[in-house]
Amino acid sequence: MFKYLEESRYEEYLNADTMTEALEQAKDLLREGDWPHEGKTAYVAAEVVEIQEDPDGNEIELDHSAVSVRLDPPVPPCEADQHDWCSPHELLGGLEENPGVSGNGGGVIITEVCRHCGRYRVTNTWDQSQGPEPVETIEYHEADEASREWCAEQAILNAPSLDALVEALAEHFDNTSERFQDRSLVELPTFGGAEPEDTRGVWSWDENRLLIGEGNPDEWEVVTRTEWASGE
Ligand SMILES: [Zn+2]
Structure with missing residues (x-):
């Protein structure tokens, strides 16, 4: 028995x-x-x-x-189908070659952030909160302003096409960080075709079209390369 x-x-x-x-x-x-x-x-x-x-x-x-x-604690819901855990240095800090990781006793604490919802996952490989014997634990933290801004930037920077980029800018640009609004727009993705000779006022392009304009993205427009060449 x-x-x-x-x-x-x-x-x-x-x-x-x-x-x-x-x-x-x-x-x-x-x-x-x-x-x-x-x-x-x-x-x-x-x-x-x-x-x-x-x-x-x-x-x-x-x-x-x-x-x-x-x-393990239940995985919190994601805005996408599933979380995509990432380790961006600009958000998580730490060593450049090992972002989001800090030493802890004989182990490490690893912080990751989901690209879609901004939630954090913290893995502690040397957690002694459950007794003297260290164990590995996982916990999730809610998104904060910094991670939400980073998610908005990721949605823009990872847009798969010019149309998706225009949509992502419309939806997410206001939620990005000041740093991004000041500087990173010049690093927007492009989608094939030759780089225009003069890229002033040209933010992105694909084979047939250009994204042009002055000021903020809500004032930009998409024109064909032919229209642009004929100065319309
Ligand atoms: Zn998520």
């Missing part, structure tokens, strides 16, 4: 023939348990005891084994 025992003294009998089977059942029970949720990876443990009843009905312990499972 096998018995499942939690630290809280909760116990139940398992319907198992071997210790291996009993341990698997114990893991399922731990996973299904109603553990207090801190929004962070938790490790929960129990014990499995093999017992036998003697003729007087007393339980004799034959064997026991510890079991633990890792319970």
Whole structure:
């Protein structure tokens, strides 16, 4: 006979023939348990005891084994189908070759940000908040102003076509950072075709068209290269 025992003294009998089977059942029970949720990876443990009843009905312990499972916090929803975790240095800081990573005890804390929704994922490989033994934990943080600005910039810089760029500028430009509004517009993506000889007032292009204008993107327009050449 096998018995499942939690630290809280909760116990139940398992319907198992071997210790291996009993341990698997114990893991399922731990996973299904109603553990207090801190929004962070938790490790929960129990014990499995093999017992036998003697003729007087007393339980004799034959064997026991510890079991633990890792319970990660639920992944928060994303505005896209799924998160795309990135490590941009301009947002996360740290070493240029290893952005968002800082040393922590014998391990590291890795911060990443989702390109779509701006949420953060923090992985701590040396978390001692659950006892002296360091464990790896994950937690998620909500988007903040800095990450929202970065997401808006990414949507513009990763536009797949000239039309998508115009749309992304209309939708996201107001949410970008001042730094981006001041400087990065000159680094907008282009989509094939030759670079115009004179790029003053030309922000982007594809094979047949140019994105031109003065001032902010809401004052820009798309013209064909033919129209541009004939000075219209
Ligand atoms: Zn996301």
